[in-house]
Amino acid sequence: MKTALITGGAQRIGAQITQTLHENGCNVIIHYRHSEQAALTLAQQLNSKRANSATTLQAELSDFDTIKILSDTIDNLDILVNNASVFYPTPVDEANQDSWNQIMTTNLMAPFFLSQSLAPTLSKKSGCIINIVDIHAQRPLKNHSIYNISKAGLAMMTKTLAKELAPDIRVCGVSPGSILWPENEAELTVEQKNKMLNKIALGKQGSAQDIANTVLFLANSPYITGQIISVDGGRTLNQ
Ligand SMILES: NC(=O)c1ccc[n+]([C@@H]2O[C@H](COP(=O)([O-])OP(=O)(O)OC[C@H]3O[C@@H](n4cnc5c(N)ncnc54)[C@H](OP(=O)(O)O)[C@@H]3O)[C@@H](O)[C@H]2O)c1
Numbered sequence: 001m002k003t004a005l006i007t008g009g010a011q012r013i014g015a016q017i018t019q020t021l022h023e024n025g026c027n028v029i030i031h032y033r034h035s036e037q038a039a040l041t042l043a044q045q046l047n048s049k050r051a052n053s054a055t056t057l058q059a060e061l062s063d064f065d066t067i068k069i070l071s072d073t074i075d076n077l078d079i080l081v082n083n084a085s086v087f088y089p090t091p092v093d094e095a096n097q098d099s100w101n102q103i104m105t106t107n108l109m110a111p112f113f114l115s116q117s118l119a120p121t122l123s124k125k126s127g128c129i130i131n132i133v134d135i136h137a138q139r140p141l142k143n144h145s146i147y148n149i150s151k152a153g154l155a156m157m158t159k160t161l162a163k164e165l166a167p168d169i170r171v172c173g174v175s176p177g178s179i180l181w182p183e184n185e186a187e188l189t190v191e192q193k194n195k196m197l198n199k200i201a202l203g204k205q206g207s208a209q210d211i212a213n214t215v216l217f218l219a220n221s222p223y224i225t226g227q228i229i230s231v232d233g234g235r236t237l238n239q
Contacts, residue, residue, distance in 0.1 A: 002125075003077050004219075005029040007061065007114070008084030010039035012180050013132070016208035017081055017215050018054075022046050024216055026079065027053045031070070033060055033084070061110035062102060071117030078127040079219050080118055082111035082154075085132070088186040090146040100146055107150035112157055115171070123168035126222075130215050131158050131173040135232050138175075155228055162226030170225035172218040177232025179206045201234025 004021045008014040009030040015038070022028050028046065032039040039056040046054035059070040061084055086106045090099045115129050122129065136144065137151035155173060162171040178196055181188060188196070197204065214231050218224060230236055 001025065001027055002079060003027045003029065004079035004081060005031060005074065005077055006081040006083055007031045010035040010042055013208045013211050014083040015042055016212040017083060018042060020212035020216055021079065022053060029074065030054060030056045031084065032056060032058055062105035064113065067110055067113045068117060071114060074118060075121060077118055077121045078125045080114060080122060080129045081215060082114060082129065083132045084110065087147055087182055089143045091143045092145055095146055103146045103150050108153045111154060115161055119165060119169060126168060128170040128172065128219055129161065130218050133158065133173040133175040133228055135175050135177050135230055135236050139236065158228055159226050166225060172224060173228035174211055174214045175228050175230040176211050177206060177230065177235040179208060179211060199235055199238045201237050204233065206231055206233055
C-alpha cells in the first residue's frame, strides 16, 4: 500500500487527485490550509470506503518553518504531489513585495523545501514527486507575471531535482491548461472565458479528472523522470 501526500488536496483539482490516488490503492494524507471542513469530509468519505486510509494535515505553506514542521510529522511516503498554489493577477505596475512573497513562497519555495525535507523518506520507498505546474510556465499569461515566474521556477525545479534526486526518487510534472475557472479575485468575465475557450483546439475546458489521471499515470511509470506533461486540450498549439 503506497502513501501519497497531496498539498491543497481538499478542494478542486487537488481533491480529485486525492480521490483518484485513493481509488487506485493509495493511502492519502490530505493537506489543507483553510479548507478544514472539506478536508475532514473527504477524509471521512475515503475512510468509510477503506478504514484508516486517509488523514488530514493543516499547514500554511508560505511559512518556511511550518514546511519543516509538516515534513517532520511524515515518516512514510511514496508520492508527494505539490498541488497547492495561489493564482491572481499582478500587473507589473501594481505588483508589490507582498504579492511576490505570497505567490513565490506558496508556488515555489514550498514545493522545493517539501521535496528537500521529504526526500530521505521518499528515497527509502523509491518514491516520486509530482509537481502541478501550468502551461503558463512556458508561455506567459498577461498580467500574471509573478504567477508565471513561480510556475516557470517549478518547471525548472522538476528537471533539476529529477537529476539530483535520481536514481532513488523520480520527479515529474503535469501542466494543466484551462481546467476549472479561477475564483474570487482571479475570476474571469464571460468575454475572457470565451476568448480562452476559443484558443483551445479541443474546444472545451479539461476536467480535474484529466489532471488526476495524468498524476496517476506518472506515479505508475517507473521509467519516467524529469518530464512535464501538458494536459491542455491542445491550447498551446494556438498560443
Ligand atoms: N484551475 C485550473 O484550470 C488550473 C490551470 C493551470 C494550472 N493549475 C494548477 O493546478 C493546481 C490546482 O489548481 P486549482 O485551481 O485546483 O488550485 P486552487 O483552488 O487555486 O488552490 C488549491 C489549494 O491550494 C491551497 N493553498 C493556497 N495557498 C496556500 C498556502 N499558502 N499554504 C497552503 N495551501 C495553500 C488552498 O488550500 P485551502 O483551500 O485549504 O486554503 C487551495 O485549496 C495548482 O497548482 C494550479 O496552479 C490549475
